[in-house]
Amino acid sequence: AKDTGKNNVQFYTMEMNASLEEKLELMDGLRTALAEEQFRIYYQPKVSLDTGMVFGVEALLRWQHPVRGMMAPDQFIPLAEESGAIVSIGEWVLLTACRQARAWQLGGLAPVTISVNVSARQFDDARLVMRVQRALELSGLAPQWLELEVTESLIMRDLQQAIAKMRELKAMGISLSIDDFGTGYSSLAALKSFPISSLKIDKSFIRDLDVSSDDQAIARAIISLSHQLQLRVIAEGVETVQQRSFLQDSGCDDMQGYLFSRPVMPEQIQGMLEAQGEA
Ligand code: C2E
Ligand code: CA
Ligand code: CA
Numbered sequence: 001a002k003d004t005g006k007n008n009v010q011f012y013t014m015e016m017n018a019s020l021e022e023k024l025e026l027m028d029g030l031r032t033a034l035a036e037e038q039f040r041i042y043y044q045p046k047v048s049l050d051t052g053m054v055f056g057v058e059a060l061l062r063w064q065h066p067v068r069g070m071m072a073p074d075q076f077i078p079l080a081e082e083s084g085a086i087v088s089i090g091e092w093v094l095l096t097a098c099r100q101a102r103a104w105q106l107g108g109l110a111p112v113t114i115s116v117n118v119s120a121r122q123f124d125d126a127r128l129v130m131r132v133q134r135a136l137e138l139s140g141l142a143p144q145w146l147e148l149e150v151t152e153s154l155i156m157r158d159l160q161q162a163i164a165k166m167r168e169l170k171a172m173g174i175s176l177s178i179d180d181f182g183t184g185y186s187s188l189a190a191l192k193s194f195p196i197s198s199l200k201i202d203k204s205f206i207r208d209l210d211v212s213s214d215d216q217a218i219a220r221a222i223i224s225l226s227h228q229l230q231l232r233v234i235a236e237g238v239e240t241v242q243q244r245s246f247l248q249d250s251g252c253d254d255m256q257g258y259l260f261s262r263p264v265m266p267e268q269i270q271g272m273l274e275a276q277g278e279a
């Protein structure tokens with residue numbers, strides 16, 4: 001039994017080393033991924049529940065890893081946050097997404113809002129406002145077509161500072177949205193002072209909407225709260241017609257989810273917008 005115990009300890013240590021090694025290897029890869037053009041942006045449509053029209057898209061980052069293949073953001077964004085690489089990666093996402101939105105406009109498509117996710121480290125960057133300004137200038141995109149998605153927990157870390165920064169961004173003419181609403185703690189009083197234009201109901205409340213009366217109550221409460229505060233409200237992770245019907249009946253404004261479309265390559269968004277223009 002003594003030996004087994006010892007072996008277990010050794011085995012455990014080896015596993016830990018392996019994952020640390022893996023982590024360091026990924027962090028190393030992240031440093032060169034930008035220069036090697038390994039990042040891709042997929043776009044997921046945001047759809048009006050009233051009209052069924054696509055009015056915006058969310059930019060979702062992917063890493064085309066030379067060995068591992070296409071990687072989802074949850075597999076590398078936390079590491080990029082830790083190493084600080086997220087700041088330059090985020091700047092690239094912002095510029096690429098703005099250029100894409102501008103390219104669709106120049107191609108004659110009806111303009112859509114482009115939503116870009118901003119993580120804690122990016123938001124804390126003193127040059128965020130300057131970086132956003134520069135992305136708009138370089139792309140030629142008018143600020144009204146850019147929206148930043150930030151999470152509640154990010155804002156609540158330093159409320160006063162976050163509100164000041166959000167005001168600066170809003171003054172530039174861009175919109176702000178609270179992502180994953182309901183999963184973090186923010187007081188309703190604080191919510192009132194956020195200079196935002198919409199709330200996104202987290203997909204954890206949408207997943208079991210058909211069977212969970214608690215989730216139904218939460219979704220309805222968020223929709224009602226949003227409207228009381230003159231905000232638009234969008235549900236993420238909508239996968240079934242039942243979920244969509246419930247949200248429609250509850251007065252939700254917009255939706256995003258696999259039911260309408262997964263995140264797709266830019267050419268596919270162009271196809272959707274073209275089809276919609278002809279409708
Ligand atoms: P998020 O901002 O909450 O994005 C929504 C996630 O839900 C996306 O995962 C999307 O692909 C997924 N999703 C969309 N519709 C459905 C659905 O109907 N069902 C289910 N089950 N999932 C759905 P993804 O693309 O893997 O992104 C994960 C997270 O990574 C994002 O969560 C966001 O926090 C972060 N992220 C993505 N791109 C960026 C980026 O450019 N910068 C930063 N800082 N974070 C990013
Ligand atoms: Ca988001
Ligand atoms: Ca979300």
Ligand code: CA
Pocket residue numbers: 180
């Ligand atoms: Ca999320």
